Amino acid sequence: GAVVSQHPSRVICKSGTSVKIECRSLDFQATTMFWYRQFPKQSLMLMATSNEGSKATYEQGVEKDKFLINHASLTLSTLTVTSAHPEDSSFYICSALAGPETQYFGPGTRLLVL
Amino acid sequence: GESVGLHLPTLSVQEGDNSIINCAYSNSASDYFIWYKQESGKGPQFIIDIRSNMDKRQGQRVTVLLNKTVKHLSLQIAATQPGDSAVYFCAELGTSGTYKYIFGTGTRLKVLA
Numbered sequence: 001g002a003v004v005s006q007h008p009s010r011v012i013c014k015s016g017t018s019v020k021i022e023c024r025s026l027d028f029q030a031t032t033m034f035w036y037r038q039f040p041k042q043s044l045m046l047m048a049t050s051n052e053g054s055k056a057t058y059e060q061g062v063e064k065d066k067f068l069i070n071h072a073s074l075t076l077s078t079l080t081v082t083s084a085h086p087e088d089s090s091f092y093i094c095s096a097l098a099g100p101e102t103q104y105f106g107p108g109t110r111l112l113v114l
Numbered sequence: 115g116e117s118v119g120l121h122l123p124t125l126s127v128q129e130g131d132n133s134i135i136n137c138a139y140s141n142s143a144s145d146y147f148i149w150y151k152q153e154s155g156k157g158p159q160f161i162i163d164i165r166s167n168m169d170k171r172q173g174q175r176v177t178v179l180l181n182k183t184v185k186h187l188s189l190q191i192a193a194t195q196p197g198d199s200a201v202y203f204c205a206e207l208g209t210s211g212t213y214k215y216i217f218g219t220g221t222r223l224k225v226l227a
Contacts, residue, residue, distance in 0.1 A: 004157075006157075032213060034214070034215075041122045042122070042219075042220075043203060043217045043218065043219050043220050044158070044203070044217045045217075046214060046215070046216075049212065049214065057212075091155075093157050093158070095215075097213055100213060101146050101163075101207055101213070103213075103215060105150075105157040105158045105159075106157050107156055107157045108155070108156060108157045110155065
C-alpha cells in the first residue's frame with residue numbers, strides 16, 4: 001500500500017517556540033492532505049485540509065494563524081505550530097488523499113510543549 | 115465485557131474468542147465507511163471498508179456489518195489474538211464533496227491471555 005511519512009516522530013519544545021511537522025507521500029502524489037490532532041484516549045479530530053497550490057481550509061475552532069499549513073509540492077505538506085503552549089501538546093497525524101475515498105495515514109508526531 | 119472509560123470505551127475479550135466492536139455513525143447520507151486499527155503511538159491502520167450498497171463484507175478474520183436503518187456499523191474479529199489489542203475507530207466519508215473522514219469515538223480492545 002501507499003506510504004505516508006511524518007517527521008519528526010517526536011518533538012519536545014519550550015513554550016513560545018514554533019515547531020514544524022512534515023508530512024510526505026512517498027510513492028504517490030497528493031494534491032490534498034489532511035491534518036488531525038488526537039488527545040490521549042480520544043478520537044482523531046480533523047484540523048484542516050491542506051491543498052497543493054492553494055490555501056488550507058481550517059475546521060471550525062482551529063486557529064489558522066496558530067497552525068500554519070503549507071502544501072509546497074504534490075508530496076509534501078507542513079504544519080507549523082506557532083508560539084506553542086503546553087495545551088498544544090498532542091499527537092498530530094496527517095493523511096494523504098490517494099483517491100476520492102482513500103486516505104493513507106502517517107505514523108503521527110508526538111508534540112510535547114514544556 | 116464492555117465498560118466506558120473517561121473517553122474511550124473498552125472491550126475485553128479472551129484470546130481465541132470473537133470480538134464485536136460497534137460504532138454509530140452520524141450521517142444517513144454517508145456512503146462509504148472504514149474501520150481503522152490504531153496501536154499506541156502509531157497512526158491509524160486500514161482494516162476493512164464497506165459501501166452503503168452492501169450490508170456485509172468479509173476480510174481475513176474480520177467482518178464488517180452495516181445497518182443503515184439505525185446508522186450502525188460493527189466490526190467482528192474472529193479468533194481474537196493478542197496482536198489485535200489496539201484502539202479501533204470507524205470512519206465515514208463525509209458527503210460534502212471535500213473527501214473528509216469523520217471518525218467515531220473509538221473502542222479499546224483488550225485481549226486477555
